[in-house]
Amino acid sequence: MPTAKPLTRGRAPRRDEPRAVSRDANLLVGAQAISSFGSFITRSALPLLAILGLGVTPIEAALLAAVDLMAAALISQFAGVWIDRLPRRPLLITADLARAALLGSIPASALLFGGVTLPHLIFVSAASGACTTAFDIAERSYLVGLVPAPKLRRILARLLGIRGAAEFFGFGVAGLLVARIGGPAAIGVDALTYVASAALLTLLRVREPALPPTSARKSVRYEVVDGLRRTWAEQPLRPLLFSGAVIGLYFGLFRSSYMLFLTRGLGLGPEAIGAIAAVGGIAAFSGGILTERFSRWLGLGRSLAVSYALVGAGLLLVPLSPGPTLLGFAMLIGHQLLSDGFETVWEANQATIRARLIPDAYQGRSNAAFEGVGILARLTGIVVGGLIGSSASGSGASLVVGGLAAVLVGLYLGLSPLGRLRSIADLKVTRPRSS
Numbered sequence: 001m002p003t004a005k006p007l008t009r010g011r012a013p014r015r016d017e018p019r020a021v022s023r024d025a026n027l028l029v030g031a032q033a034i035s036s037f038g039s040f041i042t043r044s045a046l047p048l049l050a051i052l053g054l055g056v057t058p059i060e061a062a063l064l065a066a067v068d069l070m071a072a073a074l075i076s077q078f079a080g081v082w083i084d085r086l087p088r089r090p091l092l093i094t095a096d097l098a099r100a101a102l103l104g105s106i107p108a109s110a111l112l113f114g115g116v117t118l119p120h121l122i123f124v125s126a127a128s129g130a131c132t133t134a135f136d137i138a139e140r141s142y143l144v145g146l147v148p149a150p151k152l153r154r155i156l157a158r159l160l161g162i163r164g165a166a167e168f169f170g171f172g173v174a175g176l177l178v179a180r181i182g183g184p185a186a187i188g189v190d191a192l193t194y195v196a197s198a199a200l201l202t203l204l205r206v207r208e209p210a211l212p213p214t215s216a217r218k219s220v221r222y223e224v225v226d227g228l229r230r231t232w233a234e235q236p237l238r239p240l241l242f243s244g245a246v247i248g249l250y251f252g253l254f255r256s257s258y259m260l261f262l263t264r265g266l267g268l269g270p271e272a273i274g275a276i277a278a279v280g281g282i283a284a285f286s287g288g289i290l291t292e293r294f295s296r297w298l299g300l301g302r303s304l305a306v307s308y309a310l311v312g313a314g315l316l317l318v319p320l321s322p323g324p325t326l327l328g329f330a331m332l333i334g335h336q337l338l339s340d341g342f343e344t345v346w347e348a349n350q351a352t353i354r355a356r357l358i359p360d361a362y363q364g365r366s367n368a369a370f371e372g373v374g375i376l377a378r379l380t381g382i383v384v385g386g387l388i389g390s391s392a393s394g395s396g397a398s399l400v401v402g403g404l405a406a407v408l409v410g411l412y413l414g415l416s417p418l419g420r421l422r423s424i425a426d427l428k429v430t431r432p433r434s435s
Contacts, residue, residue: 035193078220231358243308283340294307
């Protein structure tokens with residue numbers, strides 16, 4: 001694997017110089033914390049602005065909710081190619097600044113023209129969703145070139161835990177901001193968080209691995225197919241692609257059915273739903289802290305399988321809940337603790353396996369392949385959930401399907417060769433890292 005060197009004058013330390021790598025990893029975590037906090041504000045403020053400010057129809061609200069995933073699905077594979085061709089740090093900074101400009105256009109429009117329009121919100125949601133996809137792929141690829149393999153899982157778990165904490169605080173602050181300063185201004189706060197994130201990323205001082213020469217480039221279409229082929233060629237990654245598709249379907253079904261089931265099926269109000277959802281952020285943050293210990297205790301393969309199955313088992317608690325009773329609330333909170341907490345464990349472990357097997361020159365395209373599979377599965381889940389979940393009983397059935405699918409895939413992972421892995425060192429690399 002090509003080496004990365006700190007950007008210093010004179011003689012540069014080696015790539016594995018602990019202080020330089022640790023500093024940059026902390027900067028990435030800090031940037032993620034700030035921007036994730038803001039993004040969860042927008043995830044609440046944008047639909048509230050459309051519903052309360054523009055009075056959109058249910059179909060228009062659904063379009064606004066799904067358009068970012070559509071844009072992400074369209075751009076993910078092409079983003080992977082360019083992330084493998086270009087330095088990743090400038091791409092990260094550009095994605096942050098682009099999101100700041102896009103989201104900043106909403107309060108600017110409200111200030112200059114007295115309001116915003118639905119087409120404007122749809123465009124911002126789609127374009128910022130595309131930028132977020134590019135950022136996430138580039139960030140994961142950058143980390144693989146920065147952090148030595150033995151420490152990668154711990155850093156990934158920290159990043160995922162930070163997102164959980166951001167979910168807890170972001171969703172909580174969003175309602176207050178919308179009520180106090182209005183939807184456009186609340187989204188403006190998110191725009192500022194992306195500026196702050198970009199500022200932190202400019203401080204990264206570790207050079208990235210050398211890029212392939214321009215003369216070695218093929219057409220974008222060829223490189224997309226080559227990245228997919230290279231990812232599929234690694235036998236251990238095939239179960240992970242499959243499990244990534246199922247978890248995407250799970251989240252699509254969850255996104256389309258969860259709120260409907262809680263409100264119409266169980267009769268819960270916004271305050272109760274908000275309090276329950278906040279537990280998920282705490283669980284994800286705790287999962288990030290406990291990932292390393294849990295994975296060493298069970299072993300890499302078993303922790304991968306067990307955490308995946310527990311994500312599904314958590315979702316099954318929702319349709320089994322008897323409603324607004326003590327037991328019902330305990331089951332809904334149990335879902336948040338299991339699903340959000342152990343999703344962090346699964347995500348950190350499967351990402352570490354991918355980083356071990358895929359050469360740096362293919363990281364962008366391989367991460368894009370996983371991202372694309374997950375996005376398409378999530379869109380499928382939203383459509384399927386919408387078709388069978390138009391009633392309270394139907395939404396409960398959607399959640400059962402998603403939960404059972406995840407439990408079964410967890411069992412499948414446990415019985416596969418991946419389930420027998422004790423540590424990342426036991427995973428055989430069949431091709432040179434530089435290939």
